[in-house]
Amino acid sequence: MKKQLLSMTVNGEAVELAVSPNATLLEVLRDQLDYTGVKEGCSEGVCGACTVLLDGNPVRSCLTLALEADGASLITIEGIASEGKLHQIQQAFIDNGAVQCGFCTPGMILSSKALLDRNSDPSDEDIKTALAGNFCRCTGYAKILAAVRSAARDKKGGGC
Amino acid sequence: MQLPQFDYHAPDTLEKALALKGNLGGMAPVLAGGTDLIVHLKQRLFSPAAVISLRNIKSLRGIETRADAIVIRAATPLAEIARDTSIQEHFPALVKAVNSIGATGIQAFRGTIGGNLCLQPRCILYNQSRFWRTGKGSCHRTGGKDCLALPGSESCHSVCSADTVPVLAAFSGQLTIAGSGGVRQIPVSDFFTGKGESPFKITPDEMVTEIRLPLPWAPASSAYHRLGMRSAVDFPLANAAATAIMQDGKVETFRLVISSAGPAPVVLKEAEALIRGNKPDGAMIDQVRLMARRMAEGVVVENSSISKDYRIKMLGVMTARAVKDVLGFAGPDR
Secondary structure (H helix, E strand, O other): OOOEEEEEEEOOEEEEEEEOOOOEHHHHHHHHOOOOOOOOOOOOOOOOOOEEEEOOEEEEOOOOEHHHHOOOEEEOHHHOOEOOEOOHHHHHHHHOOOOOOOOOHHHHHHHHHHHHHHOOOOOHHHHHHHHOOOOOOOOOOHHHHHHHHHHHHHHHOOOO | OOOOOOEEEOOOOHHHHHHHHHHHHHHOOEEOOOOOHHHHHHOOOOOOOEEEEOOOOHHHOOEEEOOOEEEEEOOOEHHHHHOOHHHHHHOHHHHHHHOOOOOHHHHHHHOEHHHHHOOOOEOOOOOOOHHHHOOOOOOOOOOOOOOOOOOOOOOOOOEOOOOHHHHHHHOOOEEEEEEOOEEEEEEHHHOEOOOOOOOEOOOOOOEEEEEEEEOOOOOOEEEEEEEOOOOOOOOOOEEEEEEEEEEOOEEEEEEEEEEOOOOOOEEOHHHHHHHOOOOOOHHHHHHHHHHHHHHHHOOOOOOOOOOHHHHHHHHHHHHHHHHHHHHOOOOOOO
């Protein structure tokens, strides 16, 4: 099993690595690139803790071979704050008490970002559908929903 | 969970992919979105020598509207299918089925229609990690010669758990399959063997390249109903798809396909014969519900997270709902 060259952009930075064919994107992001904000929850593509944005689309990095991301642009939770300021969705999660243990939070935020990037005025149903693949064992989801609603409102109101 | 070791190929043409498949055959599955394959590999259900990624093969992606059909290439992502306006217009039940797969917010970008069509049938005693399975004996699919769910059975009863399968069959979909021997067509409803250990009529050197859905010859109604534990993420526990074309108050064309029972979808021919050529009648719905139950009784075994009895009853209910919808009956669900 020969290693192959993987070239991709992660959080705006060009990256080139030799990876094994059987390495998942989750493993490469965490173990080789130190993006430990990408979490391993179930490892079988159900819980959403491993969610990253691949060319803007939320994907389960535990089920994506790293080599499948060759040439792609990835965003992890570490990549959405800018110049020391939290992303509006991150701030909304804090302001609305939507974080308890925090393990689901990176995935939740990235799935929410993908939603708001393509639908700036989501209904509650839209939000629930977008987040259906991200599980939370702590919060009971209500405050997460409130956080996404408020982030959508702020975004509409001209927030960043 | 770590994946087993394998080589990785990402050919840029279908011909190159087929050449690899010709050489490596069953030891080199194709990789589209990987949302089924990678889980199988993690669970050590099989260990291929290589995977053949379809990511660079442009000719395997896209939706083409022709004069008489819509052709969907096999590696087209589900999200693309759900937002295609021609499919929304002519095959709305397919959009509903696609939106039922996994958690659409995440699944739809990686999952593909070919991947769902070729979803390996599922069994609660099979789709488990290798460690979990060491507590049970082997079965038809893991090197043994028996079925853990129905001991003494000569073949595997795993469940066809794909949302799109009954819908593609109800729309009389046709598959194009390419391999070293050339290209062939097969109706979706004929693609399944009914045996969980080798569920598809496809040889190791072949792959599905496209799905052709003939456009209805007149305005048609279609419906898809499924039962799931939760509103997303879960595989269907019972599902049914129906299509109908009415002319002058009579049902001229009618297709009814049930799935999530055994390894293959079942075209409910008895129900089709009852309804086709006749005026829709409320009494038909109950008759069809009982036909679906009778069929299910012969096929469903205890290999799911819910009981066989409940699945049989629910197959009847999902079938009745699909028929009610396409024949235009309103009223409370049964």
